[in-house]
Amino acid sequence: MSTFLGMPSLPVFGTGNLHAAESFPTAAHRELGNAQLRANLGHATHTIRDKRLQVVSELPDWEQLRDAGSAIKESVMARLPELLEQFEQNFTARGGVVHWARDAEEANEIVAGLIRDTGETEVVKVKSMATQEIGLNEYLEEQGITAFETDLAELIVQLDHDKPSHILVPAIHKNRTEIRDIFLREMPGADPALTDNPAVLAMAARAHLRRKFLTAKVAVSGANFALADSGTLAVVESEGNGRMCLTLPETLITVMGVEKLLPTWQDLEVFMQLLPRSSTGERMNPYTSLWTGVTDGDGPQNVHLVLLDNGRSAALADEMGRSALHCIRCSACMNVCPVYERTGGHAYGSTYPGPIGAILSPLLTGIESEENSSLPYASSLCGACYDACPVKINIPDILVHLRSVDVDSKRGKKKLPSQMDVGMKAASWALSSGKRLGLVEKGLPLGRLAAGPDHKITKLPGIAAGWTQSRDIPAPPQKSFRDWWAKEHQSPETGGTNAPARDKGQANAQADAHHNAQDKEDGA
């Protein structure tokens, strides 16, 4: 007999490391003060940016590839339930086991349970965003299970008990001297004579990791792609550590967001061109590992996949925001972002920093979660991210959309309207009529008065103080263009504002004359 428990309440928002604990401006203020961080980031992002541009310009069909990537992802989102079931069927038929996790807690419990079943207390890990999103390492630690990151940069961050600040280059905020110090302090058996030479540091990490690979019985990974028509999973990486984790242990547990699906093998062709060029600026990544269930006598014999929702269904339900799920985690958007370049990834709080994080985090958690409502404002809307995105996610439009979701979510809930609320309401009144704006502009001479003899305004109160912290405002003109035009073109007979057709020569002379007259009036 079955018991009807009712429909689950929708939407189920994401949990785990998706939250900004403090508002973006507060966090950014702190991070901006770190000169070392800004120098590292500036150098690193510019280097990757140039490399990306170089390899992208080699492909004459780059724009068509972007279109194809976007279209494939759009079709995946449109028929996600069907494709997920197709994938599960194929993966299961080849000996894999699929688990479904609604949120971070469920996913963590499933993974911990699977590890416990093996009797092991240590696991090696392939670099994975999904497991960071759910806070798997921390959860496993509470359960008495130690997870070893094997990606070099992830290892550095983990040894330092820090958080990644970039999804592709997690230790982008650390320099080599800092890394040497971390190794000496935290890596068991590190040579006390260790130098900060990058090759020496890499060899030290290699020796440390090799011991782990050869003893680990269980590995945990994420996945870049899952192919529905064959039940295949794919991991794309640079170092080969992933390949070790995916092939040596007896048990392999993969945690993957449901949006990573691709319909067919052939679709991989598009993404294998888009991803390496967009992420590391390489024509091809060094290691691509693909596995389809269990292969007898070769590789892991217990293969599991945890399919993670964690707010993805909620994001999918947002018509304007859903294309954020097209993201293939290449990090091109953060490498070109002028905001990310200066604040670094920690300012965004969530596992997903930069422009994509500013939309993805609030979409997954809901706009009202902790300080995530501050994230969509962390952009000047310059649009560099949209141009760089290999799957053409219109990040600026989604940022603007989420700002309106934020403003609307707060309407009627505040005891007092904010300065911004009041200002926007007043501006809406003044700017929705030429007459009213004209009336407001009659006050320009007051602004001139405020500017004083220096002809500039250097200090403003309230939220406008943000402007004058680094910028002056020029003294306004004596009168608006509107007033000038009316004076010059008002015809008393018709009452219209437009000049009757005049001969060209006269018009030129008039416009030029008034251009100069205004110069004189303004005291130039």
Add this chain to the structure above:
Amino acid sequence: MRIALFATCIVDAMYPRTAQATVSILERLGHEVVFPSGQACCGQMHVNSGYLKEAVPVVANHVHAFDTEDYDVAVAPSGSCVASVKHQHPMVARSCGDTALEARAAAVGARTYELSELLVDVLGVTDAGAQLGSYFPHRVTYHPSCHGMRLLRLGDRQARLLRSVRGIELAELPEADQCCGFGGTFSMKNADVSSAMLEDKTANIRSTGAALCTGGDASCLMHIGGGLSRQGSDVTTLHLAEILASTAEAPASVTGEVRVATGKATR
């Protein structure tokens, strides 16, 4: 051609000479300029700050002002405001379920041009010196604003026009394609990050040795000029319309306080 000028609110209120220069250029080319008097603002400040509801009357006002006037094309001396008219207005109308307004907004957007776009693509200006008499004997650097560059795909239209001004010395701006950090209310809500971006932009501008920085958007120029002023720099900002309108007989003033005081401006 009968050309409707959309002055934009910031130029109307703060930089009237930019609009006067626009009028002057178009009239020199033999066109008639009209100024739809109901116009006020494109509303992108509201849209980009999340106040979609408050943007609706602003957008409706603009659409009304520009579809009740008789003209061939509309022009604004701003890439950002034109991008808003073209891309945001139909979206705002859609958001409030007004399909009639959406259609009218799309029609207005379709015949609204950014100044350099109109000059190059429609009016066939290839040589500002020869066709407009533009003369501006100063060392100038040029910041291509993001919305013109990425939303309107203006490419090198503005730079080409500037290069064809007689007497001008155009100094290449390092990292020109990087945002200046203005971003509307971003400059106040995230003032620290905005200021950090501005700092790098002004450092690049100063490194060119130019006397002034020009561009196609008064808002970015107000931000850049305000920063230069605060830093005590002598470098000023000037909208490219004023450079194009400048002639040997009636040269544009480059020291006016409206562009931002340098502390050394002659008054």
